[in-house]
Amino acid sequence: MKKVISAILGVLFVILVVIGIVVATYVFSSPSKDGDSRQLIMGNWVDHDKHVKFTFTEDGDFKMVDTESNKTLGKGYFKVKEDNKEIKILLLHGDRSDDINFGISLFYFCTISYSNLKYPTDNEIKTNTKKLATATFLFQNADGNVYKCERDENKANFYGKEISTSDV
Numbered sequence: 467m468k469k470v471i472s473a474i475l476g477v478l479f480v481i482l483v484v485i486g487i488v489v490a491t492y493v494f495s496s497p498s499k500d501g502d503s504r505q506l507i508m509g510n511w512v513d514h515d516k517h518v519k520f521t522f523t524e525d526g527d528f529k530m531v532d533t534e535s536n537k538t539l540g541k542g543y544f545k546v547k548e549d550n551k552e553i554k555i556l557l558l559h560g561d562r563s564d565d566i567n568f569g570i571s572l573f574y575f576c577t578i579s580y581s582n583l584k585y586p587t588d589n590e591i592k593t594n595t596k597k598l599a600t601a602t603f604l605f606q607n608a609d610g611n612v613y614k615c616e617r618d619e620n621k622a623n624f625y626g627k628e629i630s631t632s633d634v
């Protein structure tokens with residue numbers, strides 16, 4: 467009888483330890499800054515060669531502007547799908563220019579794929595203020611709309627810690 471109780475207590479102890487490790491790992495670890503997240507996408511992204519600026523705000527607003535004429539090419543709302551590396555955009559029909567092929571489906575929706583998202587590390591930001599985040603944006607279902615963009619500044623709020631090149 468003593469061995470049975472000892473075995474049951476041993477199994478309970480192992481289960482509690484495993485649960486404790488899982489909970490502690492979840493609670494005490496912070497997500498990696500290197501991953502793709504809405505915080506890394508937010509901000510102004512500029513393709514200097516094609517004279518286009520993408521703006522993704524904290525409120526979920528999207529705006530695409532021609533930087534030469536300051537003309538709004540598209541406005542709407544966005545949502546990041548990290549697993550597919552996509553940004554889904556609901557374009558406002560009245561705020562959309564016919565100058566650009568957004569690859570629209572169902573009259574209002576378009577998808578931007580992003581790749582090569584590179585964000586400078588904390589050390590790079592502190593030592594080299596010229597190092598900016600870069601990404602490649604591609605409108606899906608559209609012809610030739612590839613934008614190689616860089617952020618106009620490095621500013622992101624990572625879990626309460628403000629990082630900005632203007633602060634260094």
